[in-house]
Amino acid sequence: MQIENILKEMEKDDCQGYLLTDFSNIEYISSYRPTSFAFCIIKENPIVYASKMDMEIAKNNSRITVREYEDFKTIINDLKNENIKNLTIEPSLTYATYEKLKNDFEIESKTYINKQRMIKTSDEIKNITKATNIAQKSFKQLDITNRSENENILAFELVKLMIENGASKESFDTILVSGSNTSLPHATPQPKPLETPILIDWGCVYNGYCSDNTRTIVYTEKEHEILDIVKQAHDKAIEKIKPGIQCSQIDKTARDIIAEYGYGDNFIHSTGHSLGLDIHETPGFSYRDDTIIEKGMVITVEPGIYIENEFGVRLEDTVAIENKGKVIGNLALW
Numbered sequence: 001m002q003i004e005n006i007l008k009e010m011e012k013d014d015c016q017g018y019l020l021t022d023f024s025n026i027e028y029i030s031s032y033r034p035t036s037f038a039f040c041i042i043k044e045n046p047i048v049y050a051s052k053m054d055m056e057i058a059k060n061n062s063r064i065t066v067r068e069y070e071d072f073k074t075i076i077n078d079l080k081n082e083n084i085k086n087l088t089i090e091p092s093l094t095y096a097t098y099e100k101l102k103n104d105f106e107i108e109s110k111t112y113i114n115k116q117r118m119i120k121t122s123d124e125i126k127n128i129t130k131a132t133n134i135a136q137k138s139f140k141q142l143d144i145t146n147r148s149e150n151e152n153i154l155a156f157e158l159v160k161l162m163i164e165n166g167a168s169k170e171s172f173d174t175i176l177v178s179g180s181n182t183s184l185p186h187a188t189p190q191p192k193p194l195e196t197p198i199l200i201d202w203g204c205v206y207n208g209y210c211s212d213n214t215r216t217i218v219y220t221e222k223e224h225e226i227l228d229i230v231k232q233a234h235d236k237a238i239e240k241i242k243p244g245i246q247c248s249q250i251d252k253t254a255r256d257i258i259a260e261y262g263y264g265d266n267f268i269h270s271t272g273h274s275l276g277l278d279i280h281e282t283p284g285f286s287y288r289d290d291t292i293i294e295k296g297m298v299i300t301v302e303p304g305i306y307i308e309n310e311f312g313v314r315l316e317d318t319v320a321i322e323n324k325g326k327v328i329g330n331l332a333l334w
Contacts, residue, residue: 001121003029003064006042006112016084018042018112019101022092024277025113027208032062039075040064042112043084049075072100080104088112114282119296124276125320127209128298131167132318132329135204135211138162139331144198144217151176151189158202167204171211172279175201182216183312185269185304197223197311203279210279212300213331214316226263226305226313233257233303234315237271237285241325243295250285250293254303263305272300275318297321298328 010018020026020040027033029040030048035057039049049069050058058066069075079087086106089098090113101107120128138161144154155176162170177187179195187199196219203212218227233254240253251271258267270286275298283291285299302316319325 002116003042003046006116007044009112009115010042010088013088013110014086015088015108015110015112016043016086017079017105018088018110019093020090020113021094021097022090025090025117028113028117028277030058030062030064030066032058032066033208034058037069039069041075041079043082047078076101076104117276117281118274118283118291119294120276120298120320121296124209125296125298127207128211128276128318128320129328131171131204131206131209131211132213134165134167134206135162135202135213136329136331138165138167138204139200139202139213139215141165144194147194150191150193151178152191154194155189158200162202162204167206168208169205171203171205171275175199175214180309180311183306183308183310185306185312185314196220197313199312199314201314201316208277210275210277211328212275212279212302212316212318213329214302214304214314215331216313216315218313223311223313226307226311227315229258229261229263230303230305230313230315234301234317237301237303238317238319238325238327241293241299241301241319241321242323243293243321245293247283247285247289247291247293247299248287250301251287251289254285254301255287258303258305266305266307267303268306269302269304272302272316272319274299293321295321295323301325 026040036051046064048066088110091109155174159170176189178198181187182199198217201214237250237254254271272285274281283289298320300318304314306312318328
């Protein structure tokens with residue numbers, strides 16, 4: 001179905017071939033994820049050219065034709081033999097690869113596959129849900145009552161729990177930080193005992209699909225006050241989500257609430273991002289993104305307030321969009 005939809009879009013633009021090199025895009029089309037390099041060409045008879053070291057895994061997993069990569073001239077000749085004169089490429093294609101193609105084909109950059117990946121199938125949502133359930137179960141099992149334990153050891157333990165519970169790996173470098181380092185949205189766990197507050201941003205991969213959650217454990221009166229503001233922005237943004245409105249409106253909803261309390265300058269990132277085979281996909285809940293929300297999209301909601309050199313608070317859940325936004329998983333605030 002994914003290939004058929006992309007071919008229909010290509011036909012509208014009289015596009016004869018679409019070259020993919022991004023690993024996640026190749027996996028999305030073929031079910032085979034390269035370990036070194038590969039070239040996938042979407043056309044009437046789609047094909048993957050895999051490296052020799054990948055041939056066994058490609059043959060076992062790919063749902064489209066696989067051929068061993070010999071050299072780039074072979075790919076060019078194969079396309080010419082099919083009378084392909086124009087070729088669409090991903091914007092992320094390396095310049096070196098573009099150089100090898102530009103003299104033989106009319107080249108244009110398009111994002112057909114990005115648009116297709118925005119809308120998740122029911123199977124994709126099941127995989128994201130399973131990944132979320134594994135990650136949340138692991139979080140509940142993590143013992144963070146021992147404040148003498150180091151941040152980096154606890155982060156390692158959380159990853160270990162996710163793998164023991166069925167994940168293949170973490171979906172990004174787990175963030176488990178405390179004290180003033182929580183004011184850094186992408187802080188790295190340190191070999192030091194826990195302070196307050198404690199911010200955990202974690203997720204895992206199940207069957208190729210990612211999950212993403214954030215919780216902040218607060219202790220002092222001021223930390224509770226900031227968490228209450230962030231939770232209000234988080235909840236109101238989710239209530240606002242429905243098909244037909246722009247993604248930027250969700251960002252504005254969360255941002256306006258935080259600004260009302262005087263912390264507008266302390267909300268220093270977008271309200272959310274899509275996820276799937278990659279932890280960051282499009283569209284996102286950003287003031288720059290006017291994409292119309294559709295059923296089948298899966299996007300995080302993660303407002304935060306970061307007070308420099310003091311502390312930060314972030315609250316994140318992943319939302320599947322049906323007639324309205326539905327939070328995936330069932331994890332209490334704390």
